[in-house]
Amino acid sequence: MMSLDLLSRVDNLWKELEIPVCMAAYVGEKYEEQDEKILVIGDGMYVAEEITPEQFYGNENGLSTGQQQWLNYRAAVKLRKSRFFRNIERSLKKAGYSMDDIAMFNFFQRPIAMHGAGDHKCVDAAIDIEMGMKTCHRAIELLCPTKVVVTSKKIMTLLETFHSRYFSDEFWTFAEKTNFKYIWVSHPSSLHWNKSQPGQLYSSRERFENFITHGQERFRSLSEQFQTAIDRRDLDELIRLAKDFQAEVDFMDRKRKGKCGVVKTAEDEEKYVINCKKARIAKKANKVCVVITDLLQRCLSDIRQVQETVVPSLDNLHQEEIKMEMTIRRKMAHKDAEIEIDKFKEEFAQEDVVREQVEKGVNQISNVLNTQLAAIDALIASI
Structure with missing residues (x-):
């Protein structure tokens, strides 16, 4: 039997994060008895009308009694009315497990609003991603799983891209230190659950079953x-x-020996390496954007200061001279920014297998650069 102490600590974690406790993780009665502790991370729950972040986070009375009952995650798991839970249960049975043996919770804590048949309003606000990241990290530390299954490629991408923004390690480093292995699979209620994707040998259902079978x-x-x-x-x-x-x-x-995990194929290893490279490139692109923004904002600040304090006291001739000087400063800042972009391109010049990710990073940096330059140009033109 599961100790009440673990459930109590799970509830306290959700309270500490200031998330409605009705969304707290489901923990099977036999979870603590398992040699292999399996944790399944879903995407989110659905509601008819949108619940705002102000209603949901840090607001003890933000949800009505009816909403709390509807969003009771543990009750939803036990009822198993959705195809998501039923398909997971079928695969667990094939591997000799039951729903009593695992733990589950959603990445997105704030529910997703549905505005009609098949019309989902995705929860992508920064606060939702931040709270999802903190919930996953803290819940994994508390539940101590040895295997984590993420039932969404999108959620897996978020975890591997943003984990280091809120914690000291990348997600894969956190997994290694915390001694768990993880995979992502397509949503169990989607058409892709029973079909293999291009470049994959197995369907998501087969990958899920193979992953949890070891032990x-x-x-x-x-x-x-x-x-x-x-x-x-x-x-x-x-x-x-x-x-x-x-x-x-x-x-x-x-x-x-402390290297808990599943036996990976050469294809799995290659994909893992590629995902790591993509995450590293994305992280470096964000850093370059910050550097360029800082460079051009300093230039913009200098021009604005001259415009406000010097230009009003000058005649037209001297104003034109000031404008030329500001244009030179703009060109110098632009050149410094281009140097940063060249460094980024040079660092990843040999990464042919992730060329698309490198190009995406360059486009991201260029967009930031062009936006900042447009603001500087507009200010110079106003002198």
């Missing part, structure tokens, strides 16, 4: 298959099972 239940299953193969005197099946058994032993040995 004690896997040994039990292999033992049963061994016995059946022995009874049938099926030599080929025994050889295959022996290889599977050895792979599982190798996995458990890595776990014992």
Whole structure:
């Protein structure tokens, strides 16, 4: 049985984060008993009318009694009315688990408003991403899972892109230090759950089932298959099972040495490396944007100060001279900004496999640069 102490600590965490406790994580009754503790992270819940951040965060009485009942996450898991929960339950059963054995919560805590059939208003506000990041980090620390399944590519991207903004480590470094492995799968209620995506060998359902299968239940299953193969005197099946058994032993040995995780294929490893590179490029692009913004804002500030304090006392001739001087300053700031862009391009010049991400970073930086230059040009023109 799960200790009431864990549920109480989960509730206290949601209170500490000033999020309605009705959204607190579901923790199965047998979760704490498991050798492999599985945590599933969903995307969000839905409501008919939008609930504003002011109503939802840090507002103890922001939700009505009816809203709290509708948004009771634990009740939703136990009722399992949605295809999301039912599909997860089916896959858990195949691997020898039940809903009682796992923990679950959503990344987006504030519900998503629906404005008609299939018309979802996504929760993408900065506060929602920030609270989702803090909820995931703190809940993982509290629940101590060994395996985390993220049921949305979008949520996985957010975790790997923004985790270091709110905490000291990248998400994959946090996973390594906290000793859990993670994967993302398509939403269990989507059409992609049972279909493999381009470039993938398995469907999301198969990836989910393979990921959670390793561990004690896997040994039990292999033992049963061994016995059946022995009874049938099926030599080929025994050889295959022996290889599977050895792979599982190798996995458990890595776990014992603190390298808990699943056996990854070469394709998985390659994708992991590419995702890490993409996240690093995105992070560096954001830093370059900050540097360029700082450069051009200083130039803008200097021009504004001259415009307000010097220009009013000058005649037209001297105002033109000042305008020329300001144009020179603008060109110098632009040149410094271009140097930063060149450094960014040079740093990732050899990253052909993520060329699209590099180009995306350059476009992001260029947009910031052009916006700042337009503001400077407008100010110079007003002199």
